[in-house]
Amino acid sequence: MSTMVKPCKCATETKEELYYKISEIIEDYRGKEGSLIPILHIAQGIYGYLTPELLQFIAEKLDMPFSKVYGVATFYSYFTITPRGEYTIRVCLGTSCYLQGGKKVLAQLKKQLGIEIGQTTPDGKYTLEVVRCIGECGIAPNISINNTSFTQVDPDKIGEILESLS
Amino acid sequence: MTKGMRIRNLQELENVRKQYDEKQKKYQYRVAVCSGTGCISSKCEDVRDALLEAIDKNGLAEKVFVSCTGCIGLCSLGPLMAVYPEGVLYTELTPELIPEIVKSHLVNGEIKTENTYFDVKKKEHVPHINDIDFFKDQVRISLRNCGYIDCTSLEEYIARDGYQAFARALLEMKPAEVVREVKSSGLRGRGGAGFPTGVKWESTLNTPGKEKYIICNADEGIPGSYMDKALLEGDPHTIIEGMLIGAYAVGATSGYAYIRAEYPLAVERLDIAINQARKAGLLGVNILGSRFDFDIEIRTGAGAFICGEETAMLQSIEGLRGEPRQKPPLPTESGLFGKPTVINNVETLASIPPILLNGPAWYSAFGTEDTKGTKIFSLSGNMVNNGLIEVPMGVTLRKILEEISGGMKDNKTFKAAQTGGPSGGCITSEFLDTPLDFSSMQKIGTIMGSGDFVVMDEDTCMIDMVKYFMEFVQEESCGRCTSCRIGTKRMLEIIERITLGEGKEGDVELLEELGYTIQETSACGLGQTAPNSVLSTIRYFRDEYNEHIRNKHCRGGICTDLAQVSRAGKTEGQPCKVLQLTTRR
Numbered sequence: 001m002s003t004m005v006k007p008c009k010c011a012t013e014t015k016e017e018l019y020y021k022i023s024e025i026i027e028d029y030r031g032k033e034g035s036l037i038p039i040l041h042i043a044q045g046i047y048g049y050l051t052p053e054l055l056q057f058i059a060e061k062l063d064m065p066f067s068k069v070y071g072v073a074t075f076y077s078y079f080t081i082t083p084r085g086e087y088t089i090r091v092c093l094g095t096s097c098y099l100q101g102g103k104k105v106l107a108q109l110k111k112q113l114g115i116e117i118g119q120t121t122p123d124g125k126y127t128l129e130v131v132r133c134i135g136e137c138g139i140a141p142n143i144s145i146n147n148t149s150f151t152q153v154d155p156d157k158i159g160e161i162l163e164s165l166s
Numbered sequence: 167m168t169k170g171m172r173i174r175n176l177q178e179l180e181n182v183r184k185q186y187d188e189k190q191k192k193y194q195y196r197v198a199v200c201s202g203t204g205c206i207s208s209k210c211e212d213v214r215d216a217l218l219e220a221i222d223k224n225g226l227a228e229k230v231f232v233s234c235t236g237c238i239g240l241c242s243l244g245p246l247m248a249v250y251p252e253g254v255l256y257t258e259l260t261p262e263l264i265p266e267i268v269k270s271h272l273v274n275g276e277i278k279t280e281n282t283y284f285d286v287k288k289k290e291h292v293p294h295i296n297d298i299d300f301f302k303d304q305v306r307i308s309l310r311n312c313g314y315i316d317c318t319s320l321e322e323y324i325a326r327d328g329y330q331a332f333a334r335a336l337l338e339m340k341p342a343e344v345v346r347e348v349k350s351s352g353l354r355g356r357g358g359a360g361f362p363t364g365v366k367w368e369s370t371l372n373t374p375g376k377e378k379y380i381i382c383n384a385d386e387g388i389p390g391s392y393m394d395k396a397l398l399e400g401d402p403h404t405i406i407e408g409m410l411i412g413a414y415a416v417g418a419t420s421g422y423a424y425i426r427a428e429y430p431l432a433v434e435r436l437d438i439a440i441n442q443a444r445k446a447g448l449l450g451v452n453i454l455g456s457r458f459d460f461d462i463e464i465r466t467g468a469g470a471f472i473c474g475e476e477t478a479m480l481q482s483i484e485g486l487r488g489e490p491r492q493k494p495p496l497p498t499e500s501g502l503f504g505k506p507t508v509i510n511n512v513e514t515l516a517s518i519p520p521i522l523l524n525g526p527a528w529y530s531a532f533g534t535e536d537t538k539g540t541k542i543f544s545l546s547g548n549m550v551n552n553g554l555i556e557v558p559m560g561v562t563l564r565k566i567l568e569e570i571s572g573g574m575k576d577n578k579t580f581k582a583a584q585t586g587g588p589s590g591g592c593i594t595s596e597f598l599d600t601p602l603d604f605s606s607m608q609k610i611g612t613i614m615g616s617g618d619f620v621v622m623d624e625d626t627c628m629i630d631m632v633k634y635f636m637e638f639v640q641e642e643s644c645g646r647c648t649s650c651r652i653g654t655k656r657m658l659e660i661i662e663r664i665t666l667g668e669g670k671e672g673d674v675e676l677l678e679e680l681g682y683t684i685q686e687t688s689a690c691g692l693g694q695t696a697p698n699s700v701l702s703t704i705r706y707f708r709d710e711y712n713e714h715i716r717n718k719h720c721r722g723g724i725c726t727d728l729a730q731v732s733r734a735g736k737t738e739g740q741p742c743k744v745l746q747l748t749t750r751r
């Protein structure tokens with residue numbers, strides 16, 4: 001699971017201290033062409049999400065315009081510039097899941113969590129997203145939670161899945 | 167293989183195989199437990215643990231070899247376990263069932279029939295894989311190891327002729343000879359476009375350049391496809407070997423495997439395999455004692471469908487937004503970082519080692535005049551048995567549906583099969599007997615795509631499906647071409663209106679007009695194919711469009727807003743909802 005940066009630290013830590021981990025990674029990648037996307041993947045893994053400050057820091061270290069880094073981070077749906085919950089629930093709405101009840105699963109999750117697609121529950125526990133196929137199409141409908149797949153999901157049993165997480 | 171031992175020549179490769187075979191001789195049984203993600207989520211790990219425990223308890227450790235395999239294929243009946251040498255398939259396992267099966271089959275030598283595959287049509291158990299309709303007509307070339315070998319073992323791969331094809335190519339053939347073999351096999355790329363692989367390799371070989379690249383396209387973006395995932399998870403060394411052969415043939419020194427982020431297990435398994443290959447000296451410098459150097463780096467995608475398109479993929483590997491490039495120049499002339507680059511799909515690469523081992527004539531004996539060889543199809547939707555199958559090209563959808571899969575689920579009627587994903591098209595019942603290959607599918611108004619078959623029954627509303635397809639392409643449009651960005655949005659809006667009961671006369675014609683315009687004016691394959699699902703359903707299901715537009719009626723009962731509109735319209739004294747709704751266009 002990703003480590004989140006506690007907001008209170010920002011006041012006391014300098015940018016270099018806060019971003020120490022990622023600057024080490026950037027050093028490892030130095031001289032390698034096309035390393036921006038792997039670096040963003042790692043940064044999101046460390047900090048949970050990509051703040052403008054973090055992107056600015058990466059841009060400076062890589063000697064790239066901020067606009068380019070920001071443009072890349074916002075192009076790809078896997079990168080997020082807002083905080084995510086402890087569990088990212090991705091409901092598959094690929095063709096097979098859509099055909100076989102994926103919409104019902106999504107509706108049930110929205111109801112149960114009280115949030116819309118792209119939102120996070122107020123307690124910071126769950127983020128709800130949609131994914132277009134996780135490659136388990138033969139046993140639809142599916143969801144993935146922090147990269148673990150749950151297949152043939154019964155909308156009425158979503159509660160059990162959520163309980164099994166903690 | 168002793169730890170840390172490097173394979174320096176053909177002889178040493180042979181020795182590894184011999185030693186491994188020797189080690190395997192003591193085992194009376196091989197039990198393959200599937201460990202694809204599908205089965206992991208249906209708790210195959212618990213089944214495997216129970217199996218290991220039962221083997222231990224019965225003192226069978228010296229008698230039974232357990233191999234954790236990739237996808238065996240019949241995903242809808244997982245967790246699965248196959249017992250060899252008999253080839254008996256146990257299905258829908260739970261940890262509780264294991265002790266009895268072990269006792270019966272592995273201790274007493276009696277097949278525990280009641281836990282083997284059950285044929286719902288014949289209403290009987292069919293224990294042997296080779297007798298099961300789902301498997302018996304398959305020709306597994308790319309999938310030859312999937313579901314049999316342990317997917318994290320290099321020796322298991324080598325024992326099944328692994329790296330032999332590469333070693334022979336490298337040590338006994340010139341690059342141009344390798345290209346010639348691939349060319350004469352007739353292999354066409356399995357990523358969707360069906361471009362002859364040998365021709366692509368030849369032009370990369372003939373483009374001068376000190377640095378060249380080979381890229382494995384493992385972005386598998388088409389929903390409903392999972393063959394590339396199964397290959398990466400179940401037989402990752404095949405992909406490495408395919409890349410090695412390709413690299414040697416075109417003169418590439420480094421390679422990238424671009425895997426979508428939605429496939430973490432595939433990334434993990436390929437990573438393990440790459441490290442094993444490096445340790446054994448099969449990747450790195452002076453491979454097999456030659457002067458050939460090559461290595462592979464994995465790049466994970468970040469959730470953009472368009473990055474499966476080859477030039478968008480180049481942009482993404484270069485660290486840019488995944489927006490397609492103008493062609494020409496072709497990647498084979500100026501690709502990654504401006505260097506000659508060959509991009510091949512996972513399944514294409516998996517076909518290469520067997521082609522070199524068995525010869526091009528052997529391969530081209532399978533398939534049709536138009537498309538040689540075999541194809542993996544991923545079956546999903548309203549069929550009895552879903553899963554992965556590999557069959558010779560030219561098979562009919564009827565055979566796949568009725569014989570291999572076992573027909574429609576719950577005795578429903580077949581309505582259509584979507585192929586080629588959201589920007590593909592559909593096959594309707596009148597075309598069930600068409601022998602499928604690249605060009606025949608185009609003739610009937612659809613595309614091969616990745617080999618995805620999503621079968622839909624009578625209860626499916628085609629307009630609702632089309633709404634989903636358009637949502638998909640609309641979302642995934644990279645936004646560069648106006649006609650694709652705005653055009654698909656307009657089309658989606660019209661379809662949404664139709665599903666809400668706000669459809670108007672002329673909408674179908676407008677959709678057609680927009681569709682043809684987008685096809686003609688978009689720069690890349692995404693835009694050029696984006697309207698296909700609409701055009702194909704208009705061709706075959708025009709009645710359903712008309713019912714939605716004129717009668718506010720949805721056969722499948724899926725478009726529920728429509729039902730409200732039609733009821734509201736009929737209720738006396740209340741203003742018709744249709745009239746109240748404002749059109750958004």
Ligand SMILES: Cc1cc2nc3c(=O)[nH]c(=O)nc-3n(C[C@H](O)[C@H](O)[C@H](O)COP(=O)(O)O)c2cc1C
Nearest residue numbers: 355356357383385386387474475476510511514691
């Ligand atoms: C929008 C779009 C998406 C594509 N997605 C994939 C994909 O996910 N996987 C793939 O192998 N090819 C995909 N392709 C095809 C590639 O551009 C390219 O033709 C293929 O990787 C070449 O390999 P092959 O010759 O072995 O088939 C896509 C093409 C388009 C236009």
Ligand code: FES
Nearest residue numbers: 094097134136137
């Ligand atoms: S469509 Fe949902 S897993 Fe493929």
